[in-house]
Amino acid sequence: MEARKHDPRLAVEIAGIKFNNPVMGASGTFGYGLEFAELIDLNGLGGFSTKGLSARPLPGNPPPRIVETHGGMLNAIGLQNVGARAFVEQKLPLLRRFDTRVIANVFGYSDDDYLEAIQILNDGEGIAAYELNISCPNVKEGGIVIGNSASASARLTQKAKRGSSRPLIVKLSPNVTDVSVLARAIAEAGADSLSLINTIVGTSIDVNTRRPRLSYGTGGLSGPAILPIAVRMVQEVARAVDLPLIGIGGIASTSDALEFILAGATAVQIGTANYYDPTVTTKVIQGLASYCDRYRLDAISSIRGLAS
Amino acid sequence: MEARKHDPRLAVEIAGIKFNNPVMGASGTFGYGLEFAELIDLNGLGGFSTKGLSARPLPGNPPPRIVETHGGMLNAIGLQNVGARAFVEQKLPLLRRFDTRVIANVFGYSDDDYLEAIQILNDGEGIAAYELNISCPNVKEGGIVIGNSASASARLTQKAKRGSSRPLIVKLSPNVTDVSVLARAIAEAGADSLSLINTIVGTSIDVNTRRPRLSYGTGGLSGPAILPIAVRMVQEVARAVDLPLIGIGGIASTSDALEFILAGATAVQIGTANYYDPTVTTKVIQGLASYCDRYRLDAISSIRGLAS
Amino acid sequence: MIDTIAIVESNDELSPGYRLLVLSFGREVEARAGQFAMLKAAEVFEPLLRRALAIYRQPHPRRLSFLYQILGRGTQALSQLGPGSRVEALLPLGNEWPIDVRTGLAGVVVPSATVPNPDRNIVVAGGIGSASLLMLCEQLAKEGGETRLLFGAGNAAAARGCGLEDFAALGLPLTITTDDGSLGERGFVTEPLERLLREEDFSGAIIYSCGPWAMMSRVAEIADRYRLRCLVSLEAPMGCGFGVCVGCVVAVKTDGPPGYDSYKRVCVDGSIFSADRIEWKVNAMTHS
Amino acid sequence: MIDTIAIVESNDELSPGYRLLVLSFGREVEARAGQFAMLKAAEVFEPLLRRALAIYRQPHPRRLSFLYQILGRGTQALSQLGPGSRVEALLPLGNEWPIDVRTGLAGVVVPSATVPNPDRNIVVAGGIGSASLLMLCEQLAKEGGETRLLFGAGNAAAARGCGLEDFAALGLPLTITTDDGSLGERGFVTEPLERLLREEDFSGAIIYSCGPWAMMSRVAEIADRYRLRCLVSLEAPMGCGFGVCVGCVVAVKTDGPPGYDSYKRVCVDGSIFSADRIEWKVNAMTHS
């Protein structure tokens, strides 16, 4: 763990967790982190959020699961994952070798499922925080079914916070009329941080078969197409609550990441861009350092929220 | 008016109005129609919706008003328009020369404003229907402020229907948790048809000036980026209400238009694509005819909603 | 106005970051000094919007050239086109430089009260704004009045990229400035303008200008001080280029309260405006 | 696996709609028969995702060729690249054709129970699926066992575009079919396969196949009927190509109830699978 090499200007803190820099891989786009070890220096990464982990392994939805759209893609993976137990036993030991923050993204079909997954993960060593995925649009129970309701979200947040041995990040759904109402309810329920946005529900229809292109029917839209919506929502939430925010949605470049920070985010997660540019996180980290050089910033966090 | 040349397979009907084909120009992207007379044969067009008309002329927002994003653009025009009276007196007489359906898009800061605009337009000859714009995100009153609330939308719809001498199309905001709730409330309040979607609220930040790129702060996202969201919402509304729908959002090709029809729309409006491809409406009309050829369809309306 | 597909004849680099694009059209095009086109590479899906480029020259009735600076994604995409590539083009757009002022300043929406002297002209070009001015200068040179040309650029290479040689070839009295002094005077092009007006008698002259917003705003100020008629060709981010998006507006001075006329569209009401009618403080540009 | 920028050496049309792309790399690349790369033109913003192309050949340690059919926006963008253009490339990806079956079918995730005879091989190529099979055929030709090559395409031009000449040059017994009969037998490539198995003794043979889903599904059925080992290289829409999006899955047969193992990723668990483990009825493809 070569702590020396980290640029101190990029360090950020969220709920007491120190990140070497504000750039993370987003859940569901960064596997279990290890898949990137061949491509980037994981020690240089601020952190990453795992694929959504449930108490028991899940098969996910039948194919086709993804379809590209203009400026983005729709996915309906349906949370295929190895399960919290296998993650703790098989993945975590390997991840502990790296100097980066591992966030466990947690999913369940019911409140109890979420709590059970957290219970299992509490045993794991090397997890920095939990990210409560109450915004996955590709499941018939849990996820967005909870996350689109302020009261259900608050209720689960409260329970999860009680059951959790670690800081709790709650990941917001963008599929709502007023994301700040949601954010306030979840903040009051005890969340330590909020991350946003998850994907936006969409669909794509094959005009020759006249059927939806995804087996699930609808999917979640991600990628550069959604960036303007995501930045706006971060700005709204930054005005509404006093929690550290993690900005997500369409980031593919340094200036994209800076937009989120200027809108009020403490850190960012990069999702879809990892697919078509697997070293994008490294490039953005370097880009943020150059931005600090250019504007003589002592800390990237000094520009947080300036565009509000 | 050469009625002969219209392809009968493409004719559609909405609230008793006959359209020569299901392809229209969307409000705010088609000017007052006349601007396109040099570029396309307006007689070949299904129809178009005017720039939002208010009882009195409006100046709109200060520049910058538009910014391009990946796969789309943000606009915060703020409804600069000549006013309903000038439209009736100066534009309508010229428009009456064309064999196409003119939809007057109506805007107001308050219920009374809307009603006043409709009152003025009721005098105009050559308007096929009104499209109630309760979904413009770029104004501090009216528009989305009404359109994001099912009860306010229903209330205004009822009043507008009473004050209107013509069929009433209500244009839905996509910035809501459940568009089908909105649609049902507006349908029950007496709307003859629903059009969707209007733009999605977003923002873009200049990382050098650290200010929003639009003077208004936020803007409405349009263009291909939003198509998957729009198609999904049309599908949801088609399942919820029994009214003819006009699908809007990111259409730039024949297959885009077909996605909306397969999702349940009777007709479509093309917006942003007119800017970068001014003859796109003509191309899509031709493309729909080819699709009918290819699949031996007697009527394009026979595939409506098949993907649901 | 036609919407058509043009074919790239050549697209050569004049200087790093600056290129000259020559397009050939299937039919004759009528292009006037100061007009522009909306252009986009035909097979490129992103960026979506066409980009506004001034018509630089018309070497042939079916051929137009454009001088452009590579800034972002749109001009980058254009820069990658080789001969034979297809370009989507809408043109000609906008009003023209009102050269024959004797017949009135037709086409310029907001008339001014000052009385122009059509025989004395000052052309102030800043950066790639030059692209809009070459055809004007060609015609002014032909008309025979007294025309001074002030040409500013970032440095010597940029000046070359902005077509300096073509301007110099016209034989008009020419003053060059560069920000770094690598060619001509060091400083902004507005300095020789002020000097000229201070030291020589240019009463009644018309100033024609195109360049960055800040420069044109300063030119307008100077013109006002010397009570000279000043015409500027403005830039604004453009959605459509033919008047339907109402996205490209600039704030203009109006007598009454704010109304429909408070904002004018650069694409159809301009791009050439009388400088005294512009609300220079209401910034039209994202990047000025 | 490396993520790198490759340079286009050539990108020639073999037949309308089919091209051969030769890329050169800054370093040596180790590529095995059946592996693939994720490719994208470097200066193109749309479409976003890289496209999966099989490694067709390795003419040089720092050079790879790819044979591709132009279908949609991604392959269209590739088709426009000229020599010297930059291509973003992630490679090599996926498992390899398990040629030396004596040492076990390493790399193929789901082993089969049938006992293979490594000296008898049948290769069934359908359309552009051929691209994944040339290096396999080269090696099978070298190994010296008995190898039959069945090559199907839409018509004569498509067959040429799918590299027919390169396959023919290997000197293996070759049967060609085209849908329209413009070359070889008229009909589907599965017909000569059935005939071969019916008329000759190919017990213990291994069938290697790549092509459209429907074709491979039929090949798998035939193999099952004759109790032959069958390996297929599958296609699926790919988000990443290296296992992280879990978007490219196919349904496989499992013993228990649906679980984490019900779906396998084509990009890292394949693209080569044992045909008897695939749930052919759960469609992996949008366009089959």
Ligand SMILES: Cc1cc2nc3c(=O)[nH]c(=O)nc-3n(C[C@H](O)[C@H](O)[C@H](O)COP(=O)(O)OP(=O)(O)OC[C@H]3O[C@@H](n4cnc5c(N)ncnc54)[C@H](O)[C@@H]3O)c2cc1C
């Ligand atoms: C009437 C008119 C005539 C023009 N003539 C020429 C010309 O002859 N030669 C030439 O090089 N340029 C000309 N321009 C400017 C040219 O249109 C812009 O440089 C171009 O649109 C930038 O596109 P981009 O994709 O390269 O950059 P973007 O990625 O769109 O933006 C890059 C930078 O340019 C800024 N920008 C965006 N749009 C514009 C715009 N319309 N004008 C100026 N800056 C913008 C952005 O804020 C950003 O800082 C003209 C503009 C107008 C309105």
Ligand SMILES: Cc1cc2nc3c(=O)[nH]c(=O)nc-3n(C[C@H](O)[C@H](O)[C@H](O)COP(=O)(O)OP(=O)(O)OC[C@H]3O[C@@H](n4cnc5c(N)ncnc54)[C@H](O)[C@@H]3O)c2cc1C
């Ligand atoms: C492991 C692997 C190896 C491949 N090797 C080759 C090869 O060597 N040569 C070659 O020409 N093609 C190969 N393909 C297929 C190639 O990836 C697709 O043709 C390509 O992605 C289509 O992209 P597009 O942008 O041109 O079309 P799109 O616009 O994405 O789609 C056009 C059509 O192709 C379909 N399609 C989309 N994605 C795929 C996909 N991954 N596979 C098949 N069809 C798809 C769409 O449904 C649509 O009908 C391979 C695919 C895989 C998974």
Ligand SMILES: Cc1cc2nc3c(=O)[nH]c(=O)nc-3n(C[C@H](O)[C@H](O)[C@H](O)COP(=O)(O)O)c2cc1C
């Ligand atoms: C294929 C895919 C799978 C995803 N899986 C998860 C998940 O398991 N849990 C979660 O919280 N978010 C998941 N997401 C959402 C992303 O973490 C992110 O919020 C979203 O994609 C927006 O960011 P982007 O535009 O950078 O991709 C997934 C996204 C994609 C594209």
Ligand SMILES: Cc1cc2nc3c(=O)[nH]c(=O)nc-3n(C[C@H](O)[C@H](O)[C@H](O)COP(=O)(O)O)c2cc1C
């Ligand atoms: C610049 C601009 C101005 C618009 N003005 C209006 C308007 O006045 N009234 C209205 O109902 N919709 C307006 N819209 C919304 C469009 O009609 C359409 O609903 C939206 O742009 C989505 O379609 P598109 O993606 O095809 O553009 C405007 C859109 C744009 C881009």
Ligand code: FES
């Ligand atoms: S660019 Fe659209 S109105 Fe001027």
Ligand code: FES
């Ligand atoms: S393509 Fe992403 S997991 Fe296979």
